[in-house]
Amino acid sequence: MIAPMESIKGHDFIDVADLDSRQLRGLLDLAHAIKAGRWAEKPLQGKHIAMLFQRPSHRTRVSFEVGIARLGAAITTLTGQDVQLGFRESVADAARVLDRYVDGIVARLRSHADLLQLAHWSEKPVINALTDRSHPCQILADLMTLEEVGGDLAKQHVVYIGDGNNIANSLIEASALSGFALTVVTPPGYDPQASVVEKARSIGSGNQLTLTNHVTVDNATAIYTDVWASMGQEDERAPRRAAFTGYQVNQRLMDSAPGAVFMHCLPAHRGEEVTDEVIDGPRSVVFQQAENRLYAQMALMAEIFG
Ligand code: CP
Numbered sequence: 001m002i003a004p005m006e007s008i009k010g011h012d013f014i015d016v017a018d019l020d021s022r023q024l025r026g027l028l029d030l031a032h033a034i035k036a037g038r039w040a041e042k043p044l045q046g047k048h049i050a051m052l053f054q055r056p057s058h059r060t061r062v063s064f065e066v067g068i069a070r071l072g073a074a075i076t077t078l079t080g081q082d083v084q085l086g087f088r089e090s091v092a093d094a095a096r097v098l099d100r101y102v103d104g105i106v107a108r109l110r111s112h113a114d115l116l117q118l119a120h121w122s123e124k125p126v127i128n129a130l131t132d133r134s135h136p137c138q139i140l141a142d143l144m145t146l147e148e149v150g151g152d153l154a155k156q157h158v159v160y161i162g163d164g165n166n167i168a169n170s171l172i173e174a175s176a177l178s179g180f181a182l183t184v185v186t187p188p189g190y191d192p193q194a195s196v197v198e199k200a201r202s203i204g205s206g207n208q209l210t211l212t213n214h215v216t217v218d219n220a221t222a223i224y225t226d227v228w229a230s231m232g233q234e235d236e237r238a239p240r241r242a243a244f245t246g247y248q249v250n251q252r253l254m255d256s257a258p259g260a261v262f263m264h265c266l267p268a269h270r271g272e273e274v275t276d277e278v279i280d281g282p283r284s285v286v287f288q289q290a291e292n293r294l295y296a297q298m299a300l301m302a303e304i305f306g
């Protein structure tokens with residue numbers, strides 16, 4: 001049975017914290033139902049969705065395109081030389097053109113500020129497919145994965161080790177909404193965004209979030225890491241490698257958390273944030289996370305664009 005939810009139809013989805021906990025629960029229930037084959041409707045029949053990418057993508061692009069097709073809509077994907085948001089024309093102008101052609105926009109932009117501008121000017125709903133600040137669609141799929149492997153989210157403890165980046169920020173919001181304990185371990189100077197932490201503490205109990213610079217995996221049910229240099233930070237890769245020494249998820253660390261699965265949003269920089277042994281090991285759920293992008297985003301699009 002799918003829980004009734006407050007409608008998010010026509011709303012933008014910029015961050016996990018745009019949802020309340022009931023809406024998040026409803027999305028996850030629908031995502032599980034789609035994956036189990038208990039829901040196969042086509043609420044986007046006759047609609048047209050645009051996807052706009054300023055950054056490379058594998059999982060996000062393909063899972064959204066497949067999901068859009070399965071929900072019955074047509075797709076236009078814009079990359080590289082197309083649109084050139086903010087260069088060939090302003091974000092505001094581009095938004096006010098694109099929204100006249102399509103029924104919804106999925107955008108992966110370099111800058112979160114530009115995404116907020118796009119959403120502001122577009123009269124059609126906008127879904128965030130990653131910015132420098134957040135990656136909420138990834139985290140919806142990760143919550144689904146955590147439920148599949150560990151059941152009740154409120155009984156789980158995710159330890160995120162690495163850069164306080166878009167993944168860390170969105171995990172922090174998800175923890176506040178769904179009540180799993182979250183420990184974010186970063187090197188000094190690479191903390192998650194203060195405004196995200198503040199907002200999460202205001203919506204959640206705050207008790208379940210721990211920020212530290214010391215690697216600890218006590219009572220972890222999941223250990224999550226991401227690249228040390230995100231897209232757009234390629235020039236910083238060498239200094240970051242130095243700063244993140246000691247924050248690698250390797251077998252020794254996994255051995256000290258025998259009850260934990262290993263998570264990574266992918267793509268991974270093997271040999272940096274994670275070793276082959278861990279990512280290819282029996283406790284790795286990284287491909288399950290990648291698969292769940294499809295179902296989580298289908299649920300999201302069915303509710304927002306449907
Ligand atoms: N995890 C993720 O968003 O992958 P892509 O960058 O390949 O889309």
Ligand code: NVA
Nearest residue numbers: 165226230231265266
């Ligand atoms: N933090 C990574 C996530 C990729 C899905 C990046 O922004 O490049």
